[in-house]
Amino acid sequence: MQQLDFQQLAQALGDGIVVCDAAGTIVFWNAAATRIFGFTEDDAVGQSLDLIIPERQQGRHWDGYHKTMATGxxxxxxxxxxxxxxxxxxxxxxxxxxxxxLHAPDGKVAAIAAVVRDDTARWTEERALRSRLRELEAVPTR
Structure with a gap:
């Protein structure tokens, strides 16, 4: 079998692939990531992950990110x-x-690759179902 070309594979996948270096700078962004987030590869590469992280989540995200980079x-x-x-x-x-x-030759974590799916429709549906369940549970029974 022919050796697979990473670029071709990554661009053909339906899931977003976002790769960031140790500092959290985006170094790879595929076509599905563009479809999910709306930012083109040119918009995203070279930018911080803060590009797609809500402000209120950024502190928690970076705490976990830096811990992962330090501990592997x-x-x-x-x-x-x-x-x-x-x-x-x-x-x-x-x-x-x-x-x-993703590890450097010295064994240290050099980058993190994320395989991403848009889960908004499922999350919205579950939220509506939970809300409806609360409404039904609040109705007094006879």
Missing amino acids: ETRYGSDVLRVPALHKEGKPLSIAFTVAL
Whole structure:
């Protein structure tokens, strides 16, 4: 079998792929990430992840990011993380993703790759169902 071309694979996937260096600067952004977040590759590459992280989530995000970079450990390699995010137009998103730690030759974490899906429709539906359930539970029974 022919050796796969990473660029071709990454651009063909339906999931967003976002890769950031140790400082949290975006170094790779595929076409699906553009579809999800609205930012083009040119908009995103070279920018901080703050581009897509709601302001109120940034402190918590960076605490976890820096801890992962320092320890080389994350539970989100197999566990799916669901968090709020921002679209280029400012509209809120809900995303689901896993990460892969990319190591330098010295063994230190050099970058983090995230495989991202837009989870907004599912999150909105679940929120509406929870709201409806609360309404039904609040109705007195006879």
